[in-house]
Amino acid sequence: MTTEQPRLMRAGQAMAIATMVSRATGFVRTLALVMALGLGTRLLDVYTIANVTPNVIYELVLGGALASVVVPLLVRAAADDGDGDLFAQRLLSLVVYGLAAVVMATIVAAPYIVDFYAPGFNAAQRHVAIVFTRYFMPQILFYGVSATLAAVLNARNRFASPMWAPVANNLIVIATALAFLLLGGDGRLDSLTQEQTLLLSIGTSAGVAAQMVILAVASRGAGFPLRLRADLRGIGVRRIAAMAGWTLLSVVAAQASFTLVTRLTSKAGPGAVSVYTNAYTLFQLPYAVIAVTVITGILPRMSRAAAENRLTDVISDLSRSLRLTAAMLAPVAAGLIVLGPRLTTLLFDHGNASPAAARLTGSVLAAYGLALVPFAGYQIALRVFYALGDTRTPALASVGVSMGFAATSTVAARFFHGPDLVIALAACNTLTYAAGFALTVHVLRRKIGRIDGHRILNTLTRILAAASVAGVAAAVTVHALAPAGTAGSLLAIVTVSAMLAGLFTLGARVLRISELNALTAALRRTSH
Template sequence: MAIATIVSRVTGFVRTLALVAALGLGSRLLDAYTAANVTPNTIYELVFGGALASVLVPLLVRTADDGDVDDDLFAQRLLSLVVYGLGAVVIITIIAAPFIVDLYVPGFSPDQRHLAVVFTRYFMPQILFYGVSATLAAILNARSRFVSPMWAPVANNLVVIATASVFLLIGGTGKLESLTHVQMLLLSIGTSAGVAAQMIVLAAVSRRTGFPLRLRADPRGIGVRRIVVLAGWTIASVAAAQAVFIVITRIASQAGSGAVSVYSNAYTLFQLPYAVIAVTVITAVLPRMSRAAADRDLARVTADLSRSLRLTSVVLVPIAAALIVLGPQLTTVLFAHGNASPAAAHLTGAVLAAYGLALVPFAGYQIMLRVFYALGDTRTPALLSVGVSAVTIATCLAAAQLALGPNLVIAIAACSAIAYTAGLLVTAQLLRRRIGRVDGHRLLSTHTRILAAAIVAGLAAFLVNRVLGTTVGTSWTGSLITVCTAAAIGAALYALAARVLRITELRALTTALRINNT
């Protein structure tokens, strides 16, 4: 499972780099492609994804353990309901594609809007592919098959990487005006084929496990009303998150050419350290926290929460410092290839630097939400998510009145930092009332020492950046030298400062990761 997760993350990142190189970071073509390609994910999460995560997987597990229920028949009816329901959604969204594009990206020019509409119509079947893939993965998980669903996204990534590579080989450029009909079809069909490949892999694995892939004409009998009631709070949370996405995308589309793809790629990089570090810690600690909550042992819950926050911060704080100091150089190294614009790569780094301020608050906020889930409370996390979404929207709308052009995209990232910090503080207070204490004194002491060590490392990286920036330049080669040198010196100083300040969480994190992977 660990290997599959790493390979999936790596190939997903290579996919992002391939698309940037092919379509050109900062280009109107990549903006149109990005706006169209995220739409199916957004609609899928809104109409189905939240319910799947909160209700359907546990429901399948309970059904599989119930000897009085035909779990194959139940799973077939569930899959049938997904196919019929999402199939109807696909038809509706294909027809409504122009209205959807206008909702998300009103700032596009007429030719860019037309291409986004065409892409959107080709991409909408992904809603069905995602739904079937997620349902098959849930069925496999309920039957104790965990590894295959984690490998399936790799097929998606490889198909899209191949699509981007072929686009370059046949002379594709980052200019919307020079896009041929063949190139447009290649991008459209190739991208959706990637999601279809992921679905096909899961279907093949499901058949090998003995699950009969068969659609039922009458999918009733799975308790649809009960599912809707149970998923209500999660759906509200997802809807609030999608409202944030709509507002941010609309604002970014009016910030200039390439702003949508610049923001999207910066956000992807921002999420990467959280996914690798924080999610790993959460995965290791959440089962213990849930058992402690079931035993009403709130002291153990507090201890696990404190440990999770400290283990996560000891890695994410220096990474956040690196993003703040080296953001433009890092994105130049990653994205300044092929048809990508160096100026757009630099702007992506500036947005990433602003997101560095949000990394630790975001991770802490997400970890604290998991405590409510461990306590069996889905209402409070949903209300908190709605509140954070409201703050994000309000600050982004205010920023749209104060910032112009590229600075607006940077301001959006800063607004996220404000919203997640507010969410962290409010969540901590509510959690303190719920479980009595959150180990505040120890958390404050540890985070103060971690911050001190990160400041030492960050200042050293900043000085290296300033010195090398004037000697080796800001080209791809110069940026690579700067990033490698500054990162090496900063990491060494952080490890030394952590030792001097007795930050024991570094060793504890290594042990936790080793146990989790085992």
């Protein structure tokens, strides 16, 4: 084992803590919204579609480029002239001017946007969705400014602040949900008052605005002078557009998949949209805490190594990232598969939520659990291409994944309906991300010659074996425990999680998975 493994993990500890707090408050936010608006209700479906739409439009217009292209550009701009402030200021100005225009256009086009994403909504749902959407559209600008400032901080090796900022967003939305309950909100669309509508609309967008303000303060603290510039010359708009062009294709492909999901789930019955969305949110938690932490820390390193033509270091970072991430995520994936319905019953079966919808969310989560490791591996592999300045290959890979999902989900929609379709859609994602990971790694190997493939494959095989044995034993135990319900679910989660962790650790030691030893050592150092 090299000394880089513990160094990488130590560098990621602060980010992991910030991400865990952010995601923990994010879950409290999800729980608060479910209690207030009611999982399985038409109101939560309307709120979900309206609140996700600004994210979708932002990603289509700019988000993909900012996420994967701008950090390497900022790093190289600073390396070229020793001061990337002017470049960053012009970039921030471009984002503000461009997205402000997008906000105004989308507010006007709100009815058409709602009709496009949710053709299954009835007249009452459509009306409320349009109102929400118009209030939520300024979030597009807030997201863009936040992402730009986060990229500036990451390029300066300030990783923790951008991960703390969403906490403010979550806390404000939690307060909004609680205030909605205090105003007598019961989760019924037909009883929603104008005051309640304004509270949800303004409170939700205020959360995103607060996130932006915190990043602005952090940027000033890092020495970045916040200033909008009228002169955008020298920013290399054509270069950014050329690099982001392929990224935009990737984003369009991903959003096409999202659109297909929302259109299908909006027709799958009341609550189907929010069931699918909440299952995906749960699925994203371990990915965000573990894989996103690794990706955020490794991208600037790989970008610098690629810029200096240190290909061996790029390969080393890729191999280490894949192996460590898989070792951490595999037992979590087994837990999601085995405990999905128990976990969501414990989390969501409260307030205005429907018990049946809570259990369905768990079944969708279990199907998503199978995708956790390949999805993380796929995302890590894509970052290598971005570090090498190649945005074309990730875009084509994303198109391939999206086409695979479109094909499998279209077939699934012919054979499954209602709740079964929602579960089938999550399974389709699993299949396509597994294929996408395999294909991306193959293309990457052909591009750079070698990727430490034998070691990666050997480690992933042993990790999968240890997780599978532990998962089977955990599944048998779950069926032997008390039936689902809040108390039974809590008992199952505590008992089976401990068993699964213990069995996976034992299996990892028997199979000599060295990454587990590195993780254990890092945790011991942290505790001291």
